[in-house]
Amino acid sequence: MYFHEKTLLKKQIFAGNMINLRVDNVELPNGKETTREVVEHPGAVTIIGFTPEQELLLVRQHRYPIAQDTLELPAGKLDPAEDPKDCAIRELEEETGYLAKSVELLGKFYTSPGFSDEIMYLYLAEELQESKQNCDEDEFVQVVKMTMDEAVENVFNGTIVDGKSMVGILWVRK
């Protein structure tokens, strides 16, 4: 409890499509007051899935905040009240065109707990079969398949620069 920060006042600054922003007044452990900036996010899933040929499924897409096309694991935001497991199966199929018979939760983590509550659920998708890619109308995603060894190499050589994808790939590597 030594570290606890007590909320004195919550103030909503912005409500957006993907995120909201609050600035709260808080009391520090030493009794002093300060403010904390909090980006509220609905949470998301990221999925490790292999084709029947044992290739890892990745996606290439544009990330506007960093002005780059990135190579990432399939991922997506939770819909309101959506079970993360259902979200994982849905997003994998939408983005890659592969339907998973089941998914297993490997772990969960926070992408940037210093300023955001975004939680990321990491799933391993099992028994994939080809279905059809079905992105949102305004989502532009290219499927990329590679071996697990290639994916690990792409983390270490700086080709894959997305934190959640790095966690997932480094998690399942031998």
Place this chain on the structure above:
Amino acid sequence: MYFHEKTLLKKQIFAGNMINLRVDNVELPNGKETTREVVEHPGAVTIIGFTPEQELLLVRQHRYPIAQDTLELPAGKLDPAEDPKDCAIRELEEETGYLAKSVELLGKFYTSPGFSDEIMYLYLAEELQESKQNCDEDEFVQVVKMTMDEAVENVFNGTIVDGKSMVGILWVRK
């Protein structure tokens, strides 16, 4: 270029101590217009450092956005115009009381490129010697030391839930 999103208008919504928020109007590859919410962050470093006894240095601290005390690698935001290498040495000493003779950049990544430009530089700190912990006045940080095996176990068992720390620990594990 297929994926490119063209900025039509940048609009600043909020300027804070840690982050700024913009909402931009952009043109999608299909010619349609939409908005993108962007959390601007100055960038940060995270440091893998071992004591002379080969224990990994971690810190326990409160993370207000997720209302939890977390176990993380030492880390910190870049000061304006600060070299990430200098920041790594500074933050390691401030948070843990260990001074590194040198640091080596292992990689860099984006913590949440869907809504933020936060970049994280991952450093391996070398030849540590004991100095003194020197946190900011309003920073409450407890040093925790463990073996590399224990740290990896703490990733897999869900004790360590901070994404950047997971990337760092899984990066250097055998």
